[in-house]
Amino acid sequence: MGDDSNTARLKTAAYDCAIVQCEGWDGAMAPFEAELNGMLGGPLPTKVGETSRQDNWLVIRIAPRRFWLLCDGTPPIVDVDAELGCALPVGEGRVRLRLSGEGLKRLLERCGSIDWETLGEGRAVQTGFHRVPVLLLRSGTLECDLFVPRSLSESLRKWIADASADGN
Structure with a gap:
């Protein structure tokens, strides 16, 4: 995808991202984690x-x-013992929105309940933006990725652009 736009010192770009969700069954986490x-x-x-x-x-x-296992490109098949848990690709239903720039912290303060100062680099939090469930991954000082439902990604991008523009 890679569509870029600049709004109020905030850059947004949308990318496809391979995501494999792995879940261990209750009572089988130790062997599941060892296998994974x-x-x-x-x-x-x-x-x-x-x-x-x-x-x-x-x-x-x-x-x-x-x-969640994230990678760029085609994900390899993750074969988990069905007695321990499951693994399934969920990337087809998600888009990675990369947000970066000077306006990021202010935008996040306006859009959701995210404490940017305590969310360290490389940490993730599940939250909601405009009633859309997102996983936010802080990837840098002024950069984060939002993993959003594909069907709502364009409306969420527009909402983020509007929220960013209103901040000036």
Whole structure:
């Protein structure tokens, strides 16, 4: 996709992103995490909102038993033992909106309940923007990614542009 626009010192761009959601069953988390750790080749995030990097994957723990695996390009097949949990691609239904620039912090303060100062780089939080559920990943000092439902991405982009323009 890669469509860029500048509004009020805030840059937005939309990208496709491969996302595989992995969830462990209640009572099977220790072996599930061990299996997933072995597949990815590195430690998993231990707390909700934390991230870790394994090869070309960014792993986000989005809930106590749920992980999102993000990568650019086509995701490899993640084959989880059905006795321990499941894995399914959810990227077709999502778009990654990258927000960056001087107006980002002010925009986030206007649009949602996000404490930018305590949300460290590489951390994620689930929230809502304009009644749309989003996963916000802080990727830099003045940069974040919003993972939003594809069907609502264009209206959310317009709403963000309007909110950003109103801030001046």
